[in-house]
Amino acid sequence: MSEEIISPENAETSGNFIHTFIEEDIAPGGRYEGKKVHTRFPPEPNGYLHIGHAKAICVDFGTAERFNGLCNLRMDDTNPTKEDVEFVDAIKEDIQWLGFSWDDRFYYASDYFPKMYELAEDLIQRGLAYVCELQPAQMREYRGDLTHPAKSPYRDRPVEESLDLFHRMKAGEFEDGRMTLRAKIDLASGNFNMRDPVIYRINHIPHHRTGNTWCIYPMYDFAQPIEDAIEGITHSLCTLEFEAHRPLYDWVIEHVNLPAKPRQIEFARLGINNTVMSKRKLRTLVENNYVSGWDDPRMPTLCGLRRRGYTPASIRNFCERIGVAKVNSTVDYAFLEHCLREDLNANARRAMAVLDPVKLVLTNYPEDKTETFDVENNPEKPEVGTRPVSFSRELWIEREDFMEVPAKKYFRLFPGNEVRLKTAYIVKCTGCEKDENGNVTTVYAEYDPQSRGGNAPDGRKVKSTIHWVDAKTAVNAEVRLYDSLFTVPDPEAGDYIDELNPDSLKVLKNSKVEPWLAEAGKNESFQFLRQGYFCADNRDSSPEHPVFNRSVSLKDSFKKK
């Protein structure tokens, strides 16, 4: 598939408000005049990346790329409760798969723990932070509300006392939750984040990297600006829900002794209809076996989309084209599918595969004869050549390509009608055979030997071309058809579990495919003629019985009529 990098020159969107801000910042007289733009993508390693993260990745790495700057990858591992190395590796793999590179700029927030501790001490010494002994429930009680300021009884604790307690917190003298370190800011602020926020908490849990070295951990609001400043980040791009945290971000930048002054800019996170994007909800789906795993092809995770047949280029293109703004919005799933179709249509190899097979017998074709046709691999791309496909008296065709009594406007196979077998011959239907239940078991036709290659010498036109697989050489395959996981446009609105689509997966175990498809590479996508795009799935298939996941179906204008 195409791995072409989408550069600003060939991107459809001209720019966004973030670009405008940055342009101002680096312009003469701007805040970062003459500085290289430096961004970062800071995932918490507590789960798998999904399409929503892909947008953030494209914004972070893409913005840096646009300004010829740099983008760091940083694991924001400040809360050991939920984090694990498993996720670190998966995250790196997914970002690489998308085609972004952080070179040697891979960091862990946990590497800055000593520095952060030092900076916290310094804050205490300058009377800007204090140790608080309010218990969580009390803290809530004392926080005040919309119109009443918070109360904080430990706020005026002497510096030496706070320092001593903070040291003892670090030394492990206190159990979890016993005390916290709080920044002394403004108890009456309308912004709750400024009402003396907790910046360090006690947590006696081994950290996936630092082990038991620490039992106190910095909070996001304290850690993030420090991490950014240490790494020389100029623009800290994050999602809208952190907008109310920006004053605190700036407070830390202002009051902590740091080597740089990054600027936080927020943008809207991605929403897609008929999908849930919350990590917690995705986790529930996995843990309760509603799906086969994080990489279930129905999942919006990057590993799921990959198994589904999504290409990196299609996802990047999607992220590029949905734009970046400050309005919360919900993009149509159809647009994601469109981006995939666009890429696959241009680049995927074509193959003939019969999903729901019925036998077609050419009564006037010699029983022992086999011939070979060279079939184009991609009509949009002649340079990828052709492949040999065998043809003989008995073929598999799609059950839906025959109707004993044709519907109106149906122009495939029915008694008396002619169709073209892709690249091979024009055949005329003569009848069919049915079992006791009335199901068609065999379709009969006569081929026109004069039409070899698919065109009749008399120039007569046939209205339809159907695909086929030689019964002599066909390989049996399993084909999985996926539909939306949810039945409603906005599963986030209700109890999303109640909205699961029971028909989101349909398995066809009897499909017939061209034999070479048995060796298809993992995650390679093909277009099965008139059936849609399919991705070879090696995860649970063998060459004798390959498995294909449908990436996305073709638009079918016949069905609409």
Add this chain to the structure above:
RNA sequence: UGCGGAAUUGUGUAAAGGUAGCACAACAGACUCUGACUCUGUAUGUGAGGGUUCGAAUCCUUCUUCCGCAACCA
């Protein structure tokens, strides 16, 4: 009710006082050895009211609606 954001066709996104454009979706037609693709065309939009201006999506003003925030999560 406090603070902070945001409102452009069904959806997403452009237009830094000067033709409201693009993409997806929808519909109609043409083409076709994939009823796909491609191509052509159609319909639908500046949340509301006032103001400034020759001219307003854009500036001012009042209102309305929506989103986020009161974790020792990020």
